[in-house]
Amino acid sequence: MTRVLKLFLTVILVAASVVAAQKNAQASEFSSQYVELAGWGRTNSFRVVWNSNGRDFMLTNRSWRLAFTVNSRQTEINGVKAWLSFPVIARGTNASIALLDIQKLIRPLLTPARNNAQRKVTLVALDPGHGGKDKGFETSGYQEKTHTLLLARRLQSLLESAGLKVVLTRSSDVFVELDDRVALAKRRRADIFVSLHYNSAGNGRGDAKGVECYCLTPAGAKSTNTRPDDNATTKAVPGNSNDSRNVLLAYLIQKAMVTSLDVEDRGVRRARFLVLREAAMPAVLIEGGFMSAPDERRQLVGVKRRRDLAQAIADGILDYKRLVERQ
Template identity: 40%
Template sequence: MRFSGFLAVFLVWMFATEARAFDWDIQRIDGRDYVSVAKIAEFYNLPLDVAPSDRQMYLSRGGRSLTARADSRDLDINGVRYVLSFPVLDRNGKFWVSRMDLGKTIEPAFRPENVQGLKPFSLVVLDPGHGGQDKGAASPYEFEKNFALDVARRVRNELQQAGLRVFMTRNNDSFVELQDRAAMANAKQNCIFVSIHFNATDTNPDASGLEIYSITPRGSPSTEYDTLLVRDMVQEYGNANEVQSFALAHTIFHSLRGANLDMADRGVKRARFAVLRLTKMPAVLIEGGFLTNSGDAKRVASTAWRNQYAKAIARGILAYRKLVETDQAPPTMAEYRNGTASVNSAATPPPRPVATPAPAPVNSINLRDLPQ
């Protein structure tokens, strides 16, 4: 990529008055622009006198925290895991983060209320993964397609009760092509897109936890890959809203991590999944635990757990609505856990009654038992 390309990804916020006036001391390392963690600490009012220990640096002050690890793409911000585009570098005991990651991950994670282009919405497009002949992952209890539909219907009911309109890309056991799911969403106005899935692996039965994806920034590798590919240079439809989609993922994931779901934090990640590439509004895809992990699968099979999970997703969506309507920072994981979080805004309409979701058995889900 030409040097101008690196500048372009930073323009979203670099030329804001505050950032423009700050001396970032950008350094070119191995053909890429980097900013020191020390400069990041100075800008965000984190401690400046912290030295790395065991190839890790932890900074915390005033409710903000950051943990960086040398040669790792994992970065913890305010207690939540984020996966960067490029690893943190250690040069003679000084940590460096790519300028791409500063602009596309660290800044919107610390200050989502400063994200430009956030737009109010009145409709949520819920996308239950798989369906029909595409069963998705399998657990000892049920297929992913049925768990996804069950959770999506529970999220729908929560959102409708809070006054939002909801459209579902499928509301029965039908197969819908990925491009058709995106096309359905693109035909709607003033909306966001949330795709609901569950995870699986063929190689590691110990893999577990929750993760959420938004579109990979142009010029960055997706979380799955370590190096840039030719496709990483393509401007997808989803890239027009990549920072807004990240803000949506960030906001929902803090709600998930703030709930008592008893699942590991696998982080806020990036991907070029079809439903993220092809949609023209803020879009995320949530993976709600591993059906190939005995502990995760047992939790997902519990009606009570799925109901709590759905409530946490809906709460995150409502927090995002408050963010776009008020420009106020959404609650963090810690605020959810200590009971100080609020997701209602002055513009929030009064709730309306919605039928309570029908129960589903723990050891099996039949479509007639799903909430309607």
């Protein structure tokens, strides 16, 4: 066994210190400060285990398994996919992660924020995407707006059975401006905002399938599916005041969906959708499957998938409620 191979196979508990403010040439390319993961992991009671391929590695402890790949933004947190804002980078035999990803993804999941004792999660704003003249994605006689409303109604009844209150941003086939959806949730003082959509594969995404849960991109980062109007210099917007709870809610819903449904996990993603930017409360946008994929569409327009998906989303919301209300 070569020394190099041995090094990769060995559990690395190198006493490397956290280099929180360090930049190197590669890191500055992404305009973010990087933290050496081995050191960070050790400080936070993780073991660092490298795969023999030298690219994949895990930080593990009794409760968590964080999987990373060098030069990739994809990560898995206890088996649930999530997208980092910046790629993990290699530095010698160690790897580094953007400080922003520690602060805005890892930390909020490992040590979730608590609501103060008076602030219970009691009112959920459900936002069925599209409506009226805005049909959303349309194919083979199916319109997204019809199915987001059906999903919202099912989810409403599950949440109400669990003792929560629900406000819908639309309860019939009407057009509602995005601003008005957010304003309604704010006026009614909803505790969380959950927007419901179905996906379609656009340019270059071919026959994509699976579920995604979006929350707001942190200030200073690019969104997961980068668009020309979206860049890392973007300043904080109102929704960024809930960054920690946004990502916690998104993760718990994504986790509930991918563990209870037989679907592809496309991960917790970041976007600057208007409803996420302007929401005054923790907010997510769920893409509950691809209407553009014929076999996935067949399932998601059916009663069974709708019930199962609604149940998973409700479970994720209830997990969130339990976590932020714990004393």
